[in-house]
Amino acid sequence: MPIYEFKCEACGEIFETLQKIGEDFPPCPRCNSNYVIKLPSVFGFQDKNARVSEREKAILKRARDYLIDGKVKDAKRFLEKAKEFYPTDKVKKLYDNLAERKPVKGGYLCKTELIVTKKKVK
Numbered sequence: 001m002p003i004y005e006f007k008c009e010a011c012g013e014i015f016e017t018l019q020k021i022g023e024d025f026p027p028c029p030r031c032n033s034n035y036v037i038k039l040p041s042v043f044g045f046q047d048k049n050a051r052v053s054e055r056e057k058a059i060l061k062r063a064r065d066y067l068i069d070g071k072v073k074d075a076k077r078f079l080e081k082a083k084e085f086y087p088t089d090k091v092k093k094l095y096d097n098l099a100e101r102k103p104v105k106g107g108y109l110c111k112t113e114l115i116v117t118k119k120k121v122k
Contacts, residue, residue, distance in 0.1 A: 002018070002019070002021070003016050003017070003018055003019075004016065004017060004018075004019050004038060005038070005039040006025060006026065006028075006036045006037065006038055006039065007036065007037050007039055008028035008030065008031065008033055008035065008036050009033075009035040009036070009037060010028065010031055010033035010035050011028060011030050011031045011033065013028055013029070013030040013031070014039070015028070015029055015030075025037075025038065055086055056086065056088050056090060056091060059078075059079075059082045059086060059091055060090060060091070060094065062078060063075045063078055063079050063082075063094060066078060072098065072101065075098060076095070076098050076099065079091060079094060079095040079098060080095060082095075083095050
């Protein structure tokens with residue numbers, strides 16, 4: 001049996017109770033009033049904006065990973081699909097910025113941090 005949270009409209013008492021699905025709401029344990037409403041569960045309640053921002057973060061992270069690897073074409077292709085299915089302002093803006101960007105001739109330049117060489121000992 002699931003635990004439900006209720007609020008009494010008469011006295012304002014908030015209480016939890018085990019209840020079978022389809023049972024009538026229980027009376028308030030404080031004032032025995034039947035004016036009780038069921039509160040939305042924290043676990044069952046999802047905010048649409050939070051879901052959108054999570055999806056947007058995942059899309060932008062994947063696009064960033066493509067760009068870090070130097071795969072601009074793959075990032076453009078991925079953002080083009082993402083823009084169709086998940087049209088948010090940040091995704092559109094990043095796609096537009098990448099669409100204006102021209103590819104670098106000869107590929108990308110990668111700087112090495114440190115090269116260690118050994119001297120030949122004669």
